[in-house]
Amino acid sequence: MSTLILHLPTARPGPATEYSYTLTADGHTALRHATAAAALLPEPTRPGGEVVAVVPARLLSWQRVQLPPGLPLGPGQQTPRLRSVLEGLLEDRVLDDATQLHFALQPDAQAGAPLWVAVCDRAWLREHLQALEAAGRRVSRVVPEFAPGPTTSGGPELCALGTPEEAYVVLTGQGPDLGVAVLPLTPMALTLARAAAPATALAGAADAADESTLPVRAEPAVAALAERTLGHQGQRMTLYTSSQRALDAARSDWDLAQFDLASTGRTRALRKAGSALSSALYAPQWRAARWGAGVLVVAHLVGLNALAWTERKALAAKQAGVRSTLTQTFPQVQVVVDAPVQMERELALLRQAAGSVSARDLEPLLAAAGAALPEGQLPTALEYTPGELRLRGVTLSPDDEAAIAVRLQAAGYRARMDDGSLLLRAEGNP
Incomplete structure (x- = not known):
């Protein structure tokens, strides 16, 4: 499915607000990446394409909660009661008023088990979605820039983002009970990441000459700064562009558009079907198939x-x-x-x-009709053409007609009532 991926700015929308966007046809390769105002954003390249909004990591708070058993959590069951339960659980954990925040549950959340809740400013998110919809770019899905859960490497990962004047790192993959951490770009961030590494990774590094190296990716704007800050610890950097980050975020199972910002069930079903079809048609892992x-x-x-x-x-x-x-x-x-x-x-x-007759001649037709007609049924007139005999003045009941048709068919003829007369035809006669 063709997708337009938008990075939501950290400030509230205004007349001069611009959105960094990535346009992709298959969800894995970027066709175009630029920045434009909402009214000048491109459309998805294929009919039925979706628009995905990415919420920056700095604007999201991740909370680990356990909801009471029996509480319905399905997409169509996000009721005010569920919202009230979340406000009560998170009221003492967040700095802002819980009623002013937007909550989103992790995919496939189950009551009675620990789950992640993404928290952000509700007014900020709603205003951006309304501004995009007013410009003709209705957002069908909202995803986090980074989300808790296992990473590609299976352990903690660091990503350096921002600008040289305001650089920061995002720490992910810290374990099932730790979410996404946003830290200043300092050597301490790498120390925390290594402290969060699983014991197996540290044990495997014991035989190495240096300390265990963790995956560190950096946006081009801060790559040099990250190299200077973390490179002296033997850490190598990998470039991670904003378009790559957008593509990875859009493939996430998360959808932050929940509660009062949720899309309809039909829209979700169509989006899921379109994503599956797009993946099968364009994703690299399906190339062999x-x-x-x-x-x-x-x-x-x-x-x-x-x-x-x-x-x-x-x-x-x-x-x-x-x-x-x-x-x-x-x-x-x-x-x-x-x-x-x-x-x-x-x-x-x-x-x-030779003077012989065939089943299409008059004599065989008369003989077959005489043998099949009920006793007392005599025609008043005869009409003959080669292969066809019409007997006028014959009156038959539906049962008699069916019985005559069966007897004549056994003799190689077809019979039916036609315009008050019995019509006989030799089989195979057009």
């Missing part, structure tokens, strides 16, 4: 064409055999147009010459 499906389709087409060619060849051989039989049996036939019809005509001429 797409090639396999293409080869299978080509093989089927080749097989069907080969089978059709064989059937056409067999049919042509049978038609040639019928024509050959006709011309060999009746040498006077020079031009073959419809071999079965011409052969039947020649056979009829032979019977006439």
